[in-house]
Amino acid sequence: MYRQVPAPVLKIIDRLEKNGHRAYLVGGCVRDLLRGVVPQDWDVATTALPSLVQEIFPRTLPTGIAYGTVTVICGDDEVEVTTLRRDGIYRNGRHPSRVFFGGDIGQDLRRRDFTINAMAYDPRQDELIDPTGGLEDLQAGILRAVGDPRVRFREDALRMLRAIRFVGQLGLEIEPETWQALCSLHTGLGRLASERIRPELDKILLQGSVASSLAKLDESGLLGLIFPPLYSQNSYPLTVVFRAAGLLPPVLHLRLAGLLVGLTDVASLLKGLHYGKDFSRQVGHLIKHLDTISKNPADPASLRYFLSSLGREKLTDLGLLVNSLKEAGGWSRGEGTEIQKRLQKLGRLAKEDFPLSPAQLAVDGSDIIDYLELKPGPWVGVILEQLWL
Ligand code: ATP
Numbered sequence: 079m080y081r082q083v084p085a086p087v088l089k090i091i092d093r094l095e096k097n098g099h100r101a102y103l104v105g106g107c108v109r110d111l112l113r114g115v116v117p118q119d120w121d122v123a124t125t126a127l128p129s130l131v132q133e134i135f136p137r138t139l140p141t142g143i144a145y146g147t148v149t150v151i152c153g154d155d156e157v158e159v160t161t162l163r164r165d166g167i168y169r170n171g172r173h174p175s176r177v178f179f180g181g182d183i184g185q186d187l188r189r190r191d192f193t194i195n196a197m198a199y200d201p202r203q204d205e206l207i208d209p210t211g212g213l214e215d216l217q218a219g220i221l222r223a224v225g226d227p228r229v230r231f232r233e234d235a236l237r238m239l240r241a242i243r244f245v246g247q248l249g250l251e252i253e254p255e256t257w258q259a260l261c262s263l264h265t266g267l268g269r270l271a272s273e274r275i276r277p278e279l280d281k282i283l284l285q286g287s288v289a290s291s292l293a294k295l296d297e298s299g300l301l302g303l304i305f306p307p308l309y310s311q312n313s314y315p316l317t318v319v320f321r322a323a324g325l326l327p328p329v330l331h332l333r334l335a336g337l338l339v340g341l342t343d344v345a346s347l348l349k350g351l352h353y354g355k356d357f358s359r360q361v362g363h364l365i366k367h368l369d370t371i372s373k374n375p376a377d378p379a380s381l382r383y384f385l386s387s388l389g390r391e392k393l394t395d396l397g398l399l400v401n402s403l404k405e406a407g408g409w410s411r412g413e414g415t416e417i418q419k420r421l422q423k424l425g426r427l428a429k430e431d432f433p434l435s436p437a438q439l440a441v442d443g444s445d446i447i448d449y450l451e452l453k454p455g456p457w458v459g460v461i462l463e464q465l466w467l
Protein backbone atom coordinates (compact mmCIF):
# COMPACT_ATOMS: atom_id res chain seq x y z
CA MET A 79 0.00 0.00 0.00
CA TYR A 80 2.87 2.32 0.84
CA ARG A 81 3.83 2.78 -2.80
CA GLN A 82 0.30 3.88 -3.72
CA VAL A 83 0.38 6.88 -1.38
CA PRO A 84 1.38 10.10 -3.19
CA ALA A 85 4.59 11.82 -2.01
CA PRO A 86 2.87 15.05 -0.81
CA VAL A 87 0.56 13.02 1.45
CA LEU A 88 3.51 11.08 2.89
CA LYS A 89 5.31 14.37 3.44
CA ILE A 90 2.42 15.74 5.50
CA ILE A 91 2.37 12.61 7.66
CA ASP A 92 6.18 12.75 8.10
CA ARG A 93 6.06 16.36 9.12
CA LEU A 94 3.41 15.70 11.77
CA GLU A 95 5.41 12.76 13.11
CA LYS A 96 8.62 14.82 13.19
CA ASN A 97 6.74 17.33 15.33
CA GLY A 98 6.10 14.59 17.86
CA HIS A 99 2.58 13.57 16.75
CA ARG A 100 1.01 10.41 15.40
CA ALA A 101 -0.57 10.59 11.95
CA TYR A 102 -2.48 8.01 9.90
CA LEU A 103 -4.41 7.76 6.68
CA VAL A 104 -8.07 7.06 7.51
CA GLY A 105 -11.50 6.36 6.06
CA GLY A 106 -12.37 6.15 2.38
CA CYS A 107 -8.78 6.37 1.13
CA VAL A 108 -7.70 3.31 3.14
CA ARG A 109 -10.77 1.41 1.92
CA ASP A 110 -9.97 2.33 -1.68
CA LEU A 111 -6.25 1.45 -1.35
CA LEU A 112 -7.28 -2.00 -0.10
CA ARG A 113 -9.63 -2.37 -3.08
CA GLY A 114 -6.81 -1.47 -5.44
CA VAL A 115 -8.59 1.71 -6.51
CA VAL A 116 -6.97 5.16 -6.61
CA PRO A 117 -8.61 7.21 -3.79
CA GLN A 118 -10.39 10.43 -4.81
CA ASP A 119 -9.30 12.26 -1.71
CA TRP A 120 -6.89 11.70 1.15
CA ASP A 121 -7.79 12.04 4.81
CA VAL A 122 -5.22 12.12 7.57
CA ALA A 123 -6.03 11.67 11.26
CA THR A 124 -3.54 13.01 13.78
CA THR A 125 -3.00 13.50 17.49
CA ALA A 126 -1.98 17.14 16.77
CA LEU A 127 -4.58 19.77 17.66
CA PRO A 128 -6.02 21.87 14.79
CA SER A 129 -4.16 25.00 15.97
CA LEU A 130 -0.89 23.11 15.76
CA VAL A 131 -1.67 21.76 12.30
CA GLN A 132 -2.26 25.37 11.23
CA GLU A 133 1.09 26.32 12.74
CA ILE A 134 3.16 23.50 11.24
CA PHE A 135 1.94 23.93 7.65
CA PRO A 136 2.31 27.25 5.82
CA ARG A 137 -0.83 26.91 3.69
CA THR A 138 -4.04 25.71 5.37
CA LEU A 139 -7.78 26.31 5.28
CA PRO A 140 -9.98 25.96 8.38
CA THR A 141 -12.49 23.74 6.53
CA GLY A 142 -14.25 22.14 9.49
CA ILE A 143 -12.38 23.59 12.41
CA ALA A 144 -15.22 22.94 14.91
CA TYR A 145 -14.85 19.22 14.19
CA GLY A 146 -11.06 19.40 14.08
CA THR A 147 -10.55 19.45 10.30
CA VAL A 148 -7.91 21.61 8.63
CA THR A 149 -7.19 21.38 4.90
CA VAL A 150 -3.48 21.37 4.20
CA ILE A 151 -2.53 22.65 0.76
CA CYS A 152 0.55 21.08 -0.73
CA GLY A 153 1.21 22.17 -4.32
CA ASP A 154 -1.87 21.16 -6.29
CA ASP A 155 -2.95 18.68 -3.64
CA GLU A 156 -5.30 19.25 -0.73
CA VAL A 157 -5.28 16.88 2.21
CA GLU A 158 -7.84 17.00 5.03
CA VAL A 159 -6.07 16.66 8.35
CA THR A 160 -8.41 15.93 11.29
CA THR A 161 -7.53 15.73 14.94
CA LEU A 162 -8.35 12.38 16.56
CA ARG A 163 -11.63 12.77 18.39
CA ARG A 164 -14.49 11.19 20.24
CA ASP A 165 -17.99 12.46 19.63
CA GLY A 166 -20.20 13.75 22.43
CA ILE A 167 -23.92 13.02 22.61
CA TYR A 168 -25.97 13.32 19.42
CA ARG A 169 -29.08 15.25 20.48
CA ASN A 170 -30.75 16.05 17.16
CA GLY A 171 -30.07 13.06 14.91
CA ARG A 172 -27.60 15.07 12.84
CA HIS A 173 -24.34 15.82 14.57
CA PRO A 174 -22.72 15.58 18.01
CA SER A 175 -23.46 18.38 20.49
CA ARG A 176 -19.69 18.61 21.01
CA VAL A 177 -16.54 16.74 20.12
CA PHE A 178 -13.59 15.85 22.36
CA PHE A 179 -10.15 16.00 20.84
CA GLY A 180 -7.66 13.39 21.93
CA GLY A 181 -7.96 9.69 22.53
CA ASP A 182 -6.35 7.07 20.35
CA ILE A 183 -6.82 6.01 16.77
CA GLY A 184 -8.98 3.03 17.85
CA GLN A 185 -11.52 5.37 19.45
CA ASP A 186 -11.48 7.67 16.43
CA LEU A 187 -12.20 4.74 14.12
CA ARG A 188 -15.12 3.52 16.25
CA ARG A 189 -17.04 6.78 15.77
CA ARG A 190 -17.03 6.22 11.98
CA ASP A 191 -20.06 4.94 10.08
CA PHE A 192 -19.25 1.55 8.53
CA THR A 193 -16.56 -1.04 9.23
CA ILE A 194 -15.12 -0.65 5.71
CA ASN A 195 -14.69 3.09 6.42
CA ALA A 196 -13.27 2.55 9.91
CA MET A 197 -9.72 1.51 9.05
CA ALA A 198 -6.48 3.46 9.33
CA TYR A 199 -3.11 2.96 7.68
CA ASP A 200 0.18 3.94 9.23
CA PRO A 201 2.56 4.34 6.28
CA ARG A 202 5.66 4.70 8.46
CA GLN A 203 5.12 1.22 9.96
CA ASP A 204 3.25 -0.10 6.88
CA GLU A 205 0.52 -1.19 9.31
CA LEU A 206 -3.26 -1.48 8.93
CA ILE A 207 -5.31 -0.59 12.01
CA ASP A 208 -8.66 -2.31 11.78
CA PRO A 209 -10.46 -2.62 15.12
CA THR A 210 -13.92 -3.44 13.69
CA GLY A 211 -13.11 -6.08 11.07
CA GLY A 212 -13.39 -3.76 8.09
CA LEU A 213 -10.97 -5.70 5.88
CA GLU A 214 -12.85 -8.95 6.40
CA ASP A 215 -16.16 -7.23 5.55
CA LEU A 216 -14.62 -5.57 2.53
CA GLN A 217 -13.31 -8.88 1.24
CA ALA A 218 -16.67 -10.57 1.90
CA GLY A 219 -18.51 -7.66 0.23
CA ILE A 220 -20.50 -6.68 3.33
CA LEU A 221 -21.57 -3.24 4.50
CA ARG A 222 -21.94 -3.28 8.28
CA ALA A 223 -22.46 -0.41 10.71
CA VAL A 224 -19.78 0.08 13.34
CA GLY A 225 -21.35 -1.00 16.65
CA ASP A 226 -25.13 -1.09 17.11
CA PRO A 227 -26.70 0.05 13.83
CA ARG A 228 -29.81 1.39 15.59
CA VAL A 229 -27.69 3.66 17.77
CA ARG A 230 -25.56 4.75 14.83
CA PHE A 231 -28.53 5.64 12.56
CA ARG A 232 -30.24 7.47 15.40
CA GLU A 233 -27.09 9.54 15.96
CA ASP A 234 -26.90 10.65 12.34
CA ALA A 235 -29.65 9.76 9.86
CA LEU A 236 -27.43 10.61 6.88
CA ARG A 237 -25.63 7.32 7.47
CA MET A 238 -28.72 5.52 6.12
CA LEU A 239 -28.40 7.26 2.79
CA ARG A 240 -24.63 6.71 2.82
CA ALA A 241 -25.27 2.99 3.40
CA ILE A 242 -27.29 2.74 0.20
CA ARG A 243 -24.72 4.86 -1.62
CA PHE A 244 -21.80 2.60 -0.63
CA VAL A 245 -23.73 -0.59 -1.38
CA GLY A 246 -24.35 0.62 -4.94
CA GLN A 247 -20.94 2.18 -5.43
CA LEU A 248 -18.94 -0.80 -4.20
CA GLY A 249 -21.33 -3.64 -5.09
CA LEU A 250 -21.83 -4.74 -1.46
CA GLU A 251 -24.60 -6.54 0.43
CA ILE A 252 -26.03 -4.86 3.51
CA GLU A 253 -25.57 -6.95 6.63
CA PRO A 254 -29.11 -7.96 7.78
CA GLU A 255 -29.12 -6.18 11.18
CA THR A 256 -27.85 -2.98 9.57
CA TRP A 257 -30.60 -3.20 6.94
CA GLN A 258 -33.34 -3.89 9.50
CA ALA A 259 -32.23 -0.91 11.58
CA LEU A 260 -32.17 1.27 8.47
CA CYS A 261 -35.71 0.31 7.46
CA SER A 262 -37.18 0.76 10.92
CA LEU A 263 -35.46 4.13 11.53
CA HIS A 264 -35.88 5.64 8.04
CA THR A 265 -38.13 8.48 9.20
CA GLY A 266 -35.07 10.00 10.93
CA LEU A 267 -34.05 11.32 7.51
CA GLY A 268 -36.80 13.92 7.88
CA ARG A 269 -34.65 15.69 10.49
CA LEU A 270 -31.84 16.38 8.03
CA ALA A 271 -31.39 19.56 6.03
CA SER A 272 -31.69 18.98 2.29
CA GLU A 273 -28.20 20.47 1.86
CA ARG A 274 -26.84 17.31 3.49
CA ILE A 275 -29.19 14.91 1.71
CA ARG A 276 -28.58 16.23 -1.80
CA PRO A 277 -24.87 15.39 -2.26
CA GLU A 278 -25.45 11.77 -1.19
CA LEU A 279 -28.56 11.52 -3.37
CA ASP A 280 -26.60 12.87 -6.34
CA LYS A 281 -23.88 10.27 -5.84
CA ILE A 282 -26.55 7.53 -5.81
CA LEU A 283 -28.16 8.90 -8.97
CA LEU A 284 -24.86 8.95 -10.84
CA GLN A 285 -23.98 5.33 -10.06
CA GLY A 286 -24.11 2.53 -12.64
CA SER A 287 -26.39 0.64 -10.27
CA VAL A 288 -28.89 3.50 -9.87
CA ALA A 289 -31.97 1.34 -10.57
CA SER A 290 -31.22 -1.11 -7.77
CA SER A 291 -30.16 1.67 -5.38
CA LEU A 292 -33.47 3.43 -6.06
CA ALA A 293 -35.29 0.16 -5.34
CA LYS A 294 -33.49 0.00 -1.99
CA LEU A 295 -34.40 3.62 -1.22
CA ASP A 296 -38.00 2.68 -1.98
CA GLU A 297 -37.97 -0.51 0.06
CA SER A 298 -36.48 1.24 3.09
CA GLY A 299 -38.98 4.11 2.97
CA LEU A 300 -36.26 6.73 2.40
CA LEU A 301 -37.38 7.57 -1.14
CA GLY A 302 -40.85 8.55 0.08
CA LEU A 303 -39.28 11.07 2.46
CA ILE A 304 -37.11 12.58 -0.26
CA PHE A 305 -39.70 12.66 -3.07
CA PRO A 306 -43.21 12.24 -1.55
CA PRO A 307 -45.03 12.93 -4.88
CA LEU A 308 -43.50 9.74 -6.35
CA TYR A 309 -46.07 7.96 -4.17
CA SER A 310 -49.05 10.26 -4.58
CA GLN A 311 -49.14 11.59 -8.15
CA ASN A 312 -46.82 9.43 -10.24
CA SER A 313 -48.20 8.61 -13.68
CA TYR A 314 -45.72 5.74 -14.20
CA PRO A 315 -45.04 2.71 -11.99
CA LEU A 316 -41.95 3.07 -9.78
CA THR A 317 -40.27 0.06 -11.39
CA VAL A 318 -40.52 1.83 -14.75
CA VAL A 319 -38.98 5.11 -13.61
CA PHE A 320 -36.21 3.31 -11.71
CA ARG A 321 -35.36 1.39 -14.88
CA ALA A 322 -35.61 4.53 -17.02
CA ALA A 323 -33.18 6.37 -14.71
CA GLY A 324 -30.77 3.44 -15.00
CA LEU A 325 -30.93 3.44 -18.80
CA LEU A 326 -29.97 7.12 -19.04
CA PRO A 327 -26.34 8.30 -19.18
CA PRO A 328 -24.85 9.27 -15.80
CA VAL A 329 -25.72 12.96 -16.08
CA LEU A 330 -27.59 14.40 -13.13
CA HIS A 331 -30.38 16.31 -14.89
CA LEU A 332 -31.15 13.31 -17.12
CA ARG A 333 -31.21 10.79 -14.27
CA LEU A 334 -33.50 13.07 -12.25
CA ALA A 335 -35.76 13.53 -15.28
CA GLY A 336 -35.95 9.74 -15.67
CA LEU A 337 -36.91 9.26 -12.03
CA LEU A 338 -39.40 12.12 -11.84
CA VAL A 339 -40.89 11.85 -15.34
CA GLY A 340 -44.35 10.95 -14.06
CA LEU A 341 -44.73 14.03 -11.85
CA THR A 342 -45.99 17.55 -12.39
CA ASP A 343 -44.27 20.65 -11.05
CA VAL A 344 -40.89 18.98 -10.79
CA ALA A 345 -39.08 22.33 -10.71
CA SER A 346 -40.63 23.26 -7.32
CA LEU A 347 -39.95 19.80 -5.96
CA LEU A 348 -36.26 20.09 -6.85
CA LYS A 349 -35.95 23.66 -5.61
CA GLY A 350 -37.33 22.41 -2.28
CA LEU A 351 -34.36 20.04 -2.17
CA HIS A 352 -32.00 22.97 -2.73
CA TYR A 353 -31.16 22.24 -6.34
CA GLY A 354 -30.38 25.47 -8.17
CA LYS A 355 -33.21 27.43 -9.78
CA ASP A 356 -31.97 27.03 -13.37
CA PHE A 357 -31.14 23.39 -12.89
CA SER A 358 -34.59 22.65 -11.38
CA ARG A 359 -36.30 24.49 -14.25
CA GLN A 360 -34.23 22.57 -16.79
CA VAL A 361 -35.42 19.20 -15.43
CA GLY A 362 -39.03 20.42 -15.19
CA HIS A 363 -38.87 21.78 -18.75
CA LEU A 364 -37.71 18.44 -20.14
CA ILE A 365 -40.43 16.49 -18.33
CA LYS A 366 -43.16 18.92 -19.41
CA HIS A 367 -42.11 18.54 -23.02
CA LEU A 368 -42.01 14.78 -22.77
CA ASP A 369 -45.59 14.90 -21.55
CA THR A 370 -46.63 17.17 -24.43
CA ILE A 371 -44.92 15.17 -27.17
CA SER A 372 -46.42 11.93 -25.90
CA LYS A 373 -49.99 13.28 -25.86
CA ASN A 374 -50.44 16.03 -28.40
CA PRO A 375 -51.03 15.88 -32.19
CA ALA A 376 -48.02 15.72 -34.48
CA ASP A 377 -49.06 17.92 -37.42
CA PRO A 378 -46.26 20.10 -38.84
CA ALA A 379 -47.51 23.32 -37.21
CA SER A 380 -47.74 21.69 -33.76
CA LEU A 381 -44.27 20.22 -34.13
CA ARG A 382 -42.79 23.58 -35.05
CA TYR A 383 -44.48 25.17 -32.09
CA PHE A 384 -43.23 22.34 -29.87
CA LEU A 385 -39.64 22.64 -31.09
CA SER A 386 -39.52 26.37 -30.53
CA SER A 387 -40.84 25.91 -27.01
CA LEU A 388 -38.42 23.03 -26.25
CA GLY A 389 -35.36 24.63 -27.85
CA ARG A 390 -33.39 22.83 -30.60
CA GLU A 391 -30.49 22.17 -28.24
CA LYS A 392 -32.70 20.18 -25.86
CA LEU A 393 -33.81 17.69 -28.51
CA THR A 394 -31.00 15.19 -27.75
CA ASP A 395 -31.94 15.09 -24.05
CA LEU A 396 -35.59 14.58 -24.93
CA GLY A 397 -34.65 11.76 -27.30
CA LEU A 398 -32.65 10.02 -24.56
CA LEU A 399 -35.55 10.37 -22.14
CA VAL A 400 -38.07 9.01 -24.66
CA ASN A 401 -35.84 6.03 -25.53
CA SER A 402 -35.20 5.15 -21.90
CA LEU A 403 -38.87 5.34 -20.99
CA LYS A 404 -39.83 3.22 -23.98
CA GLU A 405 -37.22 0.59 -23.12
CA ALA A 406 -38.24 0.65 -19.45
CA GLY A 407 -41.82 -0.22 -20.42
CA GLY A 408 -43.43 3.18 -19.81
CA TRP A 409 -45.61 2.89 -22.90
CA SER A 410 -47.14 0.14 -24.96
CA ARG A 411 -44.92 -0.85 -27.89
CA GLY A 412 -47.21 0.98 -30.37
CA GLU A 413 -47.28 4.18 -28.30
CA GLY A 414 -43.53 4.17 -27.85
CA THR A 415 -42.89 3.71 -31.55
CA GLU A 416 -45.31 6.54 -32.38
CA ILE A 417 -43.53 8.90 -29.96
CA GLN A 418 -40.14 7.96 -31.40
CA LYS A 419 -41.49 8.76 -34.87
CA ARG A 420 -42.54 12.22 -33.69
CA LEU A 421 -39.05 12.68 -32.38
CA GLN A 422 -37.53 11.72 -35.72
CA LYS A 423 -39.74 14.30 -37.42
CA LEU A 424 -38.58 16.86 -34.87
CA GLY A 425 -34.98 15.91 -35.64
CA ARG A 426 -35.51 16.61 -39.34
CA LEU A 427 -37.34 19.83 -38.55
CA ALA A 428 -34.54 21.00 -36.27
CA LYS A 429 -32.09 20.80 -39.18
CA GLU A 430 -34.26 23.13 -41.27
CA ASP A 431 -33.60 26.80 -40.99
CA PHE A 432 -37.00 28.04 -39.84
CA PRO A 433 -37.72 30.86 -37.40
CA LEU A 434 -38.15 29.68 -33.81
CA SER A 435 -40.55 32.47 -32.89
CA PRO A 436 -42.64 35.19 -34.62
CA ALA A 437 -39.86 37.66 -33.72
CA GLN A 438 -37.46 35.82 -36.04
CA LEU A 439 -39.70 36.24 -39.11
CA ALA A 440 -38.41 38.42 -41.93
CA VAL A 441 -41.50 40.63 -41.51
CA ASP A 442 -42.52 42.38 -38.32
CA GLY A 443 -45.62 44.09 -36.93
CA SER A 444 -44.98 47.45 -38.59
CA ASP A 445 -44.62 45.79 -42.03
CA ILE A 446 -48.09 44.29 -41.57
CA ILE A 447 -49.65 47.54 -40.30
CA ASP A 448 -48.14 49.48 -43.23
CA TYR A 449 -49.22 46.89 -45.76
CA LEU A 450 -52.82 46.67 -44.53
CA GLU A 451 -53.01 50.36 -43.63
CA LEU A 452 -54.86 49.57 -40.40
CA LYS A 453 -54.58 50.80 -36.82
CA PRO A 454 -52.18 48.82 -34.58
CA GLY A 455 -53.78 46.37 -32.13
CA PRO A 456 -53.57 42.84 -30.73
CA TRP A 457 -54.59 41.51 -34.15
CA VAL A 458 -51.03 42.16 -35.38
CA GLY A 459 -49.64 39.53 -32.99
CA VAL A 460 -52.27 37.03 -34.09
CA ILE A 461 -51.31 37.47 -37.74
CA LEU A 462 -47.59 37.17 -36.98
CA GLU A 463 -48.23 33.94 -35.06
CA GLN A 464 -50.24 32.58 -38.01
CA LEU A 465 -47.48 33.51 -40.45
CA TRP A 466 -44.85 31.90 -38.26
CA LEU A 467 -46.68 28.58 -37.90
P1 ATP B 1 -15.72 8.82 -0.90
O1 ATP B 1 -14.75 7.89 -1.52
O2 ATP B 1 -16.99 8.89 -1.64
O3 ATP B 1 -15.16 10.17 -0.55
P2 ATP B 1 -15.55 8.37 1.93
O4 ATP B 1 -15.70 7.09 2.73
O5 ATP B 1 -14.20 8.95 1.87
O6 ATP B 1 -16.13 8.09 0.48
P3 ATP B 1 -16.36 10.86 3.02
O7 ATP B 1 -17.71 11.48 3.05
O8 ATP B 1 -15.26 11.51 2.28
O9 ATP B 1 -16.58 9.37 2.51
O10 ATP B 1 -15.93 10.66 4.55
C1 ATP B 1 -14.63 10.28 4.97
C2 ATP B 1 -14.71 9.32 6.16
O11 ATP B 1 -15.31 10.00 7.27
C3 ATP B 1 -15.57 8.08 5.94
O12 ATP B 1 -14.84 7.05 5.32
C4 ATP B 1 -16.00 7.74 7.35
O13 ATP B 1 -14.97 7.08 8.03
C5 ATP B 1 -16.17 9.10 7.99
N1 ATP B 1 -17.56 9.62 7.87
C6 ATP B 1 -18.06 10.44 6.92
N2 ATP B 1 -19.34 10.76 7.13
C7 ATP B 1 -19.67 10.13 8.28
C8 ATP B 1 -20.87 10.08 9.06
N3 ATP B 1 -21.97 10.72 8.68
N4 ATP B 1 -20.84 9.34 10.20
C9 ATP B 1 -19.72 8.69 10.60
N5 ATP B 1 -18.58 8.70 9.91
C10 ATP B 1 -18.53 9.40 8.77
Ligand code: MG
Nearest residue numbers: 106107118119
Ligand atom coordinates in the same frame (compact mmCIF):
# COMPACT_ATOMS: atom_id res chain seq x y z
MG1 MG C 1 -13.72 10.78 0.95
